[in-house]
Amino acid sequence: MRKIFMIALTISILIGGSLYFQNQSSYSEYVSMQENKTISKELITVDNNPKDVKTENENPGNEEPPEDATLDDERTFEDIALDKRLDADRKSNERTYREEGRTGSSIRPTIEIPTLSIDDYIGIYKTVDAYMRENSDRFPEPADNGTRGSTSDPRIQNILYAEEKSGIIAGFEDENLVAWAVKKLDGAYTNLLLGRTSAGEDWQVLSEGDVYQLRKEISDGN
Numbered sequence: 169m170r171k172i173f174m175i176a177l178t179i180s181i182l183i184g185g186s187l188y189f190q191n192q193s194s195y196s197e198y199v200s201m202q203e204n205k206t207i208s209k210e211l212i213t214v215d216n217n218p219k220d221v222k223t224e225n226e227n228p229g230n231e232e233p234p235e236d237a238t239l240d241d242e243r244t245f246e247d248i249a250l251d252k253r254l255d256a257d258r259k260s261n262e263r264t265y266r267e268e269g270r271t272g273s274s275i276r277p278t279i280e281i282p283t284l285s286i287d288d289y290i291g292i293y294k295t296v297d298a299y300m301r302e303n304s305d306r307f308p309e310p311a312d313n314g315t316r317g318s319t320s321d322p323r324i325q326n327i328l329y330a331e332e333k334s335g336i337i338a339g340f341e342d343e344n345l346v347a348w349a350v351k352k353l354d355g356a357y358t359n360l361l362l363g364r365t366s367a368g369e370d371w372q373v374l375s376e377g378d379v380y381q382l383r384k385e386i387s388d389g390n
Contacts, residue, residue, distance in 0.1 A: 242380040247323075254321060258349075258357060265314025273320035279329050282343040284318075287368075295371040296348050296360060306352050315351035319359050323379045327386055328361075335386035336361075336374050343367065347382075 243251075257275055265271050284292070296316065300307035308315075319325065328337065328345045337345055340363050348360045361375040361382060375385055 242384075247379075250321075250323070254357075257320060258315075258351075261317075262314050265312075271314060271317055275320045275322065277325050278322045279326050281325060281329065282346075284346070291364075291371050292346060292348065292362060295362060295373060296350065299360060299373050300350065306354075307350065308353055312351070317349060319347040319349040321347075321349070321359070321379055324359060324382060327383060333386075337363065337386060341366075346371075 253275065257273055261271055261273060297311060300311055301309065324347045328347060329342050333340060344364045344366060346362050348362060349357050350360055351357050358376055358378060359382060360373050361377075362371045363374045364371045375382060377385065
């Protein structure tokens with residue numbers, strides 16, 4: 169009887185010990201899982217709120233100007249952008265003339281431009297040719313039609329064909345004014361401002377310069 173009791177007690181101890189260690193293991197796993205959850209939440213918080221990282225919209229309105237954009241008393245950022253576009257357009261036009269014998273511009277006027285007749289073109293080129301020959305130290309000879317023609321600069325067009333004209337173009341009708349872009353020997357372009365008293369009369373060079381020079385001259389009236 170005593171032997172049976174000892175066997176039963178031993179079995180009970182073994183079963184109890186097994187259950188104890190199983191519970192301890194489960195508890196440890198539970199604690200570990202909770203710790204992992206806490207760590208995961210911290211990582212998620214860090215990922216969703218990174219430090220020292222700026223978003224695209226964090227500083228709106230503070231865009232830096234282009235590195236090569238330099239303002240002065242005459243040029244705005246819009247002027248700089250248009251000058252670059254005109255330069256690219258002129259180079260493309262020169263290449264098209266060399267390869268295909270035609271000219272054109274991708275820059276469209278922003279104001280109504282008077283239509284020129286064949287006789288108008290003949291008179292304009294006659295005046296432009298004479299001016300270039302008189303200033304052969306600055307202009308190529310013979311002239312290249314791929315590097316000269318009616319200006320495509322909308323700023324000059326807007327000055328010439330404004331309803332109210334001032335300075336050296338005051339009193340001229342739209343059809344009696346034109347600006348001709350011409351490439352100089354140094355590779356830069358200039359504009360010849362031509363005018364005439366009325367249709368059929370000879371064209372005269374009123375002034376020469378880039379848009380900034382012409383803008384100042386016309387606005388000052390000198």
